[in-house]
Amino acid sequence: MMRCKDPDLVMTTTDDVNITGYLERFPEEYSEFKKILDLTGNSSFLGAYGTYTIFVPNNAAVKKFVEEQGKTSVDQLDVNELKTIVRFHLIQDTVSTQTFTDGKISQPTMYGQYLTTGATNVDGTSYITINKQAKVVKSNIKLGNGVLHVVDKVMEPATQTLAQMLEADPEYSIFTAAAKATGFYDTLNIPASENTKPNRKWLTVLAESDETLKEAGFESFEQLKNRYSTTGDPKNPSDSLYLYVAYHILPRNSYVADLITAPSHETLAPLEVITTRLEGTDLKLNADEFAGVREPGALVNRDQSDFSATNGVMHDIEDHFRIKVRKPTAVFWEVTDQPELRKMVSVFRQLPGTSTQITPGSLSEVSWPKGNLVYVTSSGDRHAYYDYFSINIRPAVVPEVTFKTPLLVKGKYKVWVCYRRVNANDIQGFFNGEPLPRLFGLNPTPGYPGGGVTPEEAEAQGWKLYTEPTDSRYVGRMIGVIDVKTTDRHDFRMLGLTNRGGSTGNAFRLDMIHFIPIDQNQILPRFQQDGTPVYE
Numbered sequence: 001m002m003r004c005k006d007p008d009l010v011m012t013t014t015d016d017v018n019i020t021g022y023l024e025r026f027p028e029e030y031s032e033f034k035k036i037l038d039l040t041g042n043s044s045f046l047g048a049y050g051t052y053t054i055f056v057p058n059n060a061a062v063k064k065f066v067e068e069q070g071k072t073s074v075d076q077l078d079v080n081e082l083k084t085i086v087r088f089h090l091i092q093d094t095v096s097t098q099t100f101t102d103g104k105i106s107q108p109t110m111y112g113q114y115l116t117t118g119a120t121n122v123d124g125t126s127y128i129t130i131n132k133q134a135k136v137v138k139s140n141i142k143l144g145n146g147v148l149h150v151v152d153k154v155m156e157p158a159t160q161t162l163a164q165m166l167e168a169d170p171e172y173s174i175f176t177a178a179a180k181a182t183g184f185y186d187t188l189n190i191p192a193s194e195n196t197k198p199n200r201k202w203l204t205v206l207a208e209s210d211e212t213l214k215e216a217g218f219e220s221f222e223q224l225k226n227r228y229s230t231t232g233d234p235k236n237p238s239d240s241l242y243l244y245v246a247y248h249i250l251p252r253n254s255y256v257a258d259l260i261t262a263p264s265h266e267t268l269a270p271l272e273v274i275t276t277r278l279e280g281t282d283l284k285l286n287a288d289e290f291a292g293v294r295e296p297g298a299l300v301n302r303d304q305s306d307f308s309a310t311n312g313v314m315h316d317i318e319d320h321f322r323i324k325v326r327k328p329t330a331v332f333w334e335v336t337d338q339p340e341l342r343k344m345v346s347v348f349r350q351l352p353g354t355s356t357q358i359t360p361g362s363l364s365e366v367s368w369p370k371g372n373l374v375y376v377t378s379s380g381d382r383h384a385y386y387d388y389f390s391i392n393i394r395p396a397v398v399p400e401v402t403f404k405t406p407l408l409v410k411g412k413y414k415v416w417v418c419y420r421r422v423n424a425n426d427i428q429g430f431f432n433g434e435p436l437p438r439l440f441g442l443n444p445t446p447g448y449p450g451g452g453v454t455p456e457e458a459e460a461q462g463w464k465l466y467t468e469p470t471d472s473r474y475v476g477r478m479i480g481v482i483d484v485k486t487t488d489r490h491d492f493r494m495l496g497l498t499n500r501g502g503s504t505g506n507a508f509r510l511d512m513i514h515f516i517p518i519d520q521n522q523i524l525p526r527f528q529q530d531g532t533p534v535y536e
Contacts, residue, residue, distance in 0.1 A: 020047030032062035052146035065154035087111035103257025163189035177221035202253035216320035328411030371398035384527040393496040416514035436480030
């Protein structure tokens with residue numbers, strides 16, 4: 001029968017017992033590590049006031065470590081090495097197992113490297129693991145100066161650089177050869193403590209194994225070079241092999257937990273990012289929706305990731321990936337298509353009509369400081385997909401709203417905000433913090449120009465009709481031109497400028513936002529109520 005060990009065991013002790021005092025109380029379990037603290041001069045400060053988390057190897061773990069070093073007692077070990085061991089097991093903060101994630105512990109050790117956490121099952125018992133080296137056998141022992149966890153092995157900090165880690169593993173021989181050919185091996189071979197470049201001290205490598213590359217058709221480094229080296233000089237920053245390797249390196253220490261918490265990550269390839277998406281428990285890179293199609297992306301092998309080096313962390317990627325050359329493509333964004341709303345199957349795009357209050361913090365890709373958004377569906381309006389956001393956007397109610405856009409390919413775009421005109425307040429748009437020149441919402445005028453103007457004449461004045469059949473109440477307002485520097489998801493913010501009508505004034509009805517490359521048709525397509533685009 002499977003049984004699970006409670007990872008959050010709390011052993012109650014008196015608050016006046018600190019770490020050193022606790023170890024002294026139980027010499028049958030911790031006398032060996034207490035000797036290490038004595039030899040390194042750490043017993044005194046760990047017996048005094050402070051805020052620490054310590055991972056204490058039990059006696060069996062310390063004795064095994066001593067034996068592995070070819071010694072018979074801790075007294076025979078080098079004191080400086082023991083000092084390193086202590087600092088690597090100690091965090092200057094209180095960290096309980098409840099805050100552990102499948103990644104790194106949020107605070108670094110006093111040695112300066114992070115510890116990673118995971119889980120393993122041994123003979124039907126589940127354990128928390130630390131640094132893929134040790135199991136937590138007792139946890140969350142609250143003491144006067146912190147928290148103590150007991151582990152079954154002495155953990156050792158990383159001693160190899162990322163370059164050395166790659167070269168030492170024959171499974172990455174092709175990727176290592178590519179790193180050497182492009183010069184990135186040298187970049188990856190400088191310990192953080194010796195690196196004089198602040199933005200290169202810590203790096204993350206997204207490595208592809210020989211098996212992954214062979215599945216993609218590359219049996220050797222020469223085949224990889226022949227496919228990607230476009231200039232004949234892999235060290236040339238414009239060479240595609242150089243860019244391939246650069247695209248697999250992030251300029252920071254990004255563990256799995258870090259990759260999960262941000263939607264995109266800068267790489268060493270200029271103006272190129274990778275995006276991340278969590279699908280169940282699968283972490284995927286570049287699993288983006290582009291031109292209406294969800295791309296499969298590259299899977300992060302979590303069992304073979306989060307390996308720390310002296311200058312960063314390495315992950316194994318199960319699928320071959322590279323920079324994708326794309327041309328700017330129009331994005332007709334239905335802003336109500338949010339992941340949390342999609343899960344509300346009784347509400348999302350349901351007819352004949354619904355009205356649902358959405359509180360701050362409810363949507364992962366939309367944020368606002370106060371007030372509620374209202375998600376509305378209606379069969380009697382001409383809004384695309386039958387729905388819209390009703391936002392009482394004004395300083396007194398909902399001061400501003402920030403959206404995470406869909407993926408935009410780098411290039412220049414005209415931005416069209418599409419909405420039903422009501423007597424709403426003046427609103428200004430911002431792209432990545434930069435203000436766009438034309439206001440929208442606009443109480444009560446101007447609106448779509450009258451007098452029988454042609455669509456082209458209206459466009460010249462910054463207006464279009466975006467629904468089919470057309471209705472002058474449903475307008476697109478061109479609010480400015482943006483220069484998207486990186487292919488990524490970006491921030492679009494709406495700021496309410498006026499308080500006309502007070503808190504009970506008309507709300508703004510936001511339907512769609514169109515990002516259309518400046519050299520493409522700005523007027524078509526228009527959209528029917530069910531979302532069908534009409535191109536003529």
